[in-house]
Amino acid sequence: METTPPPVLITGGSGRLGQELRGLLPNLLAPTRQELDVTNPHSVRSAVERARPALIVHAAAYTDVAGAERDREACWRVNVEGTRHVAAAAAAIGARLIYISTDYVFSGEQGHYRETDVPGPPVNSYALTKLVAEEAARQAKQVLIVRTSFRPREFQHPVAFEDVYTSQDYVDVIAPMIAEVIRHADQIPDEVLHVATERKSVYDLARRRKPDVRPGRRAEAKVLLPADVSLNTERWQALRGTWGESA
Numbered sequence: 001m002e003t004t005p006p007p008v009l010i011t012g013g014s015g016r017l018g019q020e021l022r023g024l025l026p027n028l029l030a031p032t033r034q035e036l037d038v039t040n041p042h043s044v045r046s047a048v049e050r051a052r053p054a055l056i057v058h059a060a061a062y063t064d065v066a067g068a069e070r071d072r073e074a075c076w077r078v079n080v081e082g083t084r085h086v087a088a089a090a091a092a093i094g095a096r097l098i099y100i101s102t103d104y105v106f107s108g109e110q111g112h113y114r115e116t117d118v119p120g121p122p123v124n125s126y127a128l129t130k131l132v133a134e135e136a137a138r139q140a141k142q143v144l145i146v147r148t149s150f151r152p153r154e155f156q157h158p159v160a161f162e163d164v165y166t167s168q169d170y171v172d173v174i175a176p177m178i179a180e181v182i183r184h185a186d187q188i189p190d191e192v193l194h195v196a197t198e199r200k201s202v203y204d205l206a207r208r209r210k211p212d213v214r215p216g217r218r219a220e221a222k223v224l225l226p227a228d229v230s231l232n233t234e235r236w237q238a239l240r241g242t243w244g245e246s247a
């Protein structure tokens, strides 16, 4: 007799990454913000207790990096307090938590960051909340922090920075990699995993989907951006070699 696998719940299922993941993993339970508001511990607890997932993918966040400088409180409430509530709910039912974090937890002075490198100091408010939220996520007891970075499917700006280095990619490239991590979560013993593509400048990435994008410099940005937050992904590459899936 076939047994139904235990459910996987995602927060932020209406977001850029969440929508892609739902397309790739159609059985994901994806409550709306009305059904699961991360800023409200009762809402989180009751949604999680109703669904009783074995795994919670926490992708809900305040992601407007410039907006976070203007409204630091709103960003803190969603990213830090929200993650604290999700981690507590996961711990209460014994679910493992996959926390979707970012390359921005690093200062960007070094690049090629490994999971064992100490993150920080963050260069902007959004980055600070994501770093503190990583610590909040650890309260789940069983946690996997996935540091990644992605852009919408199209490059949306007329200018791209030549002096900002990243291993981010477009969301339709990164989401299948995260979906694979979710599928193989029970084979990942680590607490932190970097999931990304090769190091390149944002300008080089932009040109792949917007050939007429103009080169710009980091100093032109409205908010301070880290110079090189590229991630070393050897740990993830070694793991996925054992999963028997193609890239």
Ligand SMILES: NC(=O)c1ccc[n+]([C@@H]2O[C@H](COP(=O)([O-])OP(=O)(O)OC[C@H]3O[C@@H](n4cnc5c(N)ncnc54)[C@H](OP(=O)(O)O)[C@@H]3O)[C@@H](O)[C@H]2O)c1
Residues within 6 Å of the ligand: 011, 012, 013, 014, 015, 016, 017, 018, 032, 033, 036, 037, 038, 039, 058, 059, 060, 061, 062, 063, 064, 078, 082, 100, 101, 102, 103, 130, 148, 149, 150, 151
């Ligand atoms: N985009 C990037 O460049 C990037 C890079 C690295 C890491 N990340 C991380 O990846 C994750 C997903 O990012 P994304 O770009 O896909 O996000 P996004 O498109 O900005 O979507 C944010 C999601 O969070 C939900 N949300 C916001 N406040 C909420 C609340 N109080 N309660 C419940 N849900 C709430 C939103 O719901 P509504 O639809 O109801 O607003 C939406 O589903 C985030 O953790 C982000 O920090 C993003």
